Amino acid sequence: MNGSTVILQLICPDRSALVSELAGWVAANGGNIRHADHHTDSGAGLFLSRIEWGLDGFGLPRHAIEPAVRALADRLGGEAQLHFSDELPRVAIFVSKQSHCLLDLLWRSRSGELPMEIALVISNHPDLEPLCGDFGGRFVHVPVTSETKRDAEARVLDLLEEQRIELAVLAKYMQVLSGDFLKRFPQVINI
Numbered sequence: 001m002n003g004s005t006v007i008l009q010l011i012c013p014d015r016s017a018l019v020s021e022l023a024g025w026v027a028a029n030g031g032n033i034r035h036a037d038h039h040t041d042s043g044a045g046l047f048l049s050r051i052e053w054g055l056d057g058f059g060l061p062r063h064a065i066e067p068a069v070r071a072l073a074d075r076l077g078g079e080a081q082l083h084f085s086d087e088l089p090r091v092a093i094f095v096s097k098q099s100h101c102l103l104d105l106l107w108r109s110r111s112g113e114l115p116m117e118i119a120l121v122i123s124n125h126p127d128l129e130p131l132c133g134d135f136g137g138r139f140v141h142v143p144v145t146s147e148t149k150r151d152a153e154a155r156v157l158d159l160l161e162e163q164r165i166e167l168a169v170l171a172k173y174m175q176v177l178s179g180d181f182l183k184r185f186p187q188v189i190n191i
Contacts, residue, residue, distance in 0.1 A: 005034060005085040007052045008069060012078025014040050014047040022051055025072055030059035047078075055084075085115065089166045092120040092159075093137075094173035097127050101171035101191055106135040119163050122156055124175055138163075144175055153181045160185055 010022070019038050026033055031053035039048045060068055066082055073080035091109075095102045102121065108114040118137045121128070124144040132139040140159060144152040160168065170177075170190040182188065 004055045005052050006055055006058075006065060007050065007083040007085065009081045009083075010047075010049045010051075010073060010076070010078055011080075012047050012073065012076040014042070014045050018047050018049070018076070021076075022049060022072075026051065026053050029068075030057050031055075032057070052085075088115055088117040090119045090164055091116045092122055092163065092165045092168045093118060094168060094170045094175075095121060095123045095128050096172055096174040097125050098172040099128055099131060102128055102131060105169065105171055105191075106131070106137070110135060116167075119165060120159060122159065124152075124173070149175075149178070153178060157181065157184055 008022075012018070019036075023033060023036070033051060033053045035050075035052040037050045040046070041048065055062070058065075062084070069080050069082050093102060093105055105114065106118065109116055109118050118135065121132050121137045121139045123129070123139070123141055126141045129139040129141065142152050142155055142159075159165075166187060168185065168188045170188065173190075177188065
């Protein structure tokens with residue numbers, strides 16, 4: 001499968017031999033672990049794990065991995081998230097007038113250093129639109145004033161939904177997002 005990997009993030013009640021059990025499950029299905037991190041939160045009694053393994057030679061077909069991981073998490077009394085390395089998250093970058101953060105993200109995405117699909121660049125100013133053309137991202141100018149903020153945020157939320165955006169990155173976006181916006185779309189980071 002061209003070097004693709006699957007990443008399992010698991011949170012469950014802590015107990016002995018969890019690392020061994022998880023590694024054994026991956027190995028029993030023919031997987032080769034490429035990276036693993038484990039942590040115990042003794043105060044909360046939780047075990048947290050992130051395991052990445054290659055799909056080459058893995059014994060379960062791709063469509064069967066998620067149900068198998070769900071069954072594993074249920075057996076451990078925990079919750080799991082699964083990510084495939086070849087399924088890039090769809091990202092929207094929010095910018096204003098300063099270009100350096102946008103350019104850095106565009107370049108790192110293009111070079112593969114940041115594995116993401118920049119599906120949308122949203123700005124409250126039109127200034128940075130020419131930078132996006134070379135990188136293939138769609139640029140949308142959504143002006144924001146104190147009088148239009150609510151309508152502008154509603155338009156942006158519609159765009160995020162239409163474009164199936166999974167993460168919004170604020171890259172020198174010089175607007176404060178409202179609490180209502182963040183309740184509807186909490187997957188936001190500010191860099």
